Amino acid sequence: MEKETWCFIDFENLPSALEYAIGNNYARILVFLGSQQKINIDLTKLTKVEVIQIEGVGKNNLDFHLIYYLGKCQINAGNHVDFAVFSKDTGWDRLIKFIQKEGRTCQRITRTTGSLKKAVPKAKLVPKANLVPNANLPIDVQAILEKLNNMNKAQRPKRVDRLTNHLQSIIRSLETTKTANQIVDIFKQQGLISVDGDSKVTYTI
Template identity: 30%
Template structure:
């Protein structure tokens, strides 16, 4: 699968659900304003969970479009290094739209979304039929062989985040129950064991 680069304009959008990006094909860059002094613990913890696939980029200097120019620079740099990238700019700033149109004209995939769960590749999981939702969860778990949740509660929290926290308790129980029924996971005294298909 092609690498999806998620470039977050943190001055504009402060995402709460980075767990949506746990799959191996995501790379995340969070762009921080030069004057930002503190970050929320939830963001830092979620970024740590992504390991080397995530990084902070503190912009140099201030100005009305300083952060936007940094994002544009990284898109150009990555596009020069990766033969088939896809970029997701997470921002409510419509000023990115002319750049996105230009990139598409040059054959480079790029889309702006106002939130993480509006990214098309992620939104499709929430809107998919029930069986495909479970298939999607399995694919995401296969994509994270080194940091799968070891506890049932943590697994449920992660699945909930993948669905943009839109699953009610009954739907979450259904997804986890189907993973057990398919023998993808076994849950014993709150601990999860994986037997994922290759």
């Protein structure tokens, strides 16, 4: 099945994430609201958006509900589904790493700035002079490609699952909304890698 991403929005912590997610290609959007919060966007025609209004007030009340839904989706979602958690709270990172160890691509997104339809956050600490020159690639993908290009060719991941895991480790150090699987797809589309029927990766970089 074609890859898709489900996002989980902590509306108390990052309310701008909802508009951002609607403007981007997320297959399913679960937005969690505090008991007194309201959404000023017409969602009647947006069937991919699910609003979960939390009852009562308490410390971490919304977080606990979001965790519950993450667990349900982890069990029910197919392997073609990636997760994205929108929150500035670093407390999510350990849970996200656990989900990643379970084999699911999952990341926390903290920024929702830029064009809604083509939001490409800048990569951290990657000088422009060191980027792999490829005008067809967004700046964040160029940064990831540069790190891969700097590896010893003999040590590069030789199978697509290992490449995906390696890209996940790179993504953690960069500001990007893209998942490892999306990066692999971009690399294939740009002819930077090819994957045969046995999932073996061949590099052209």
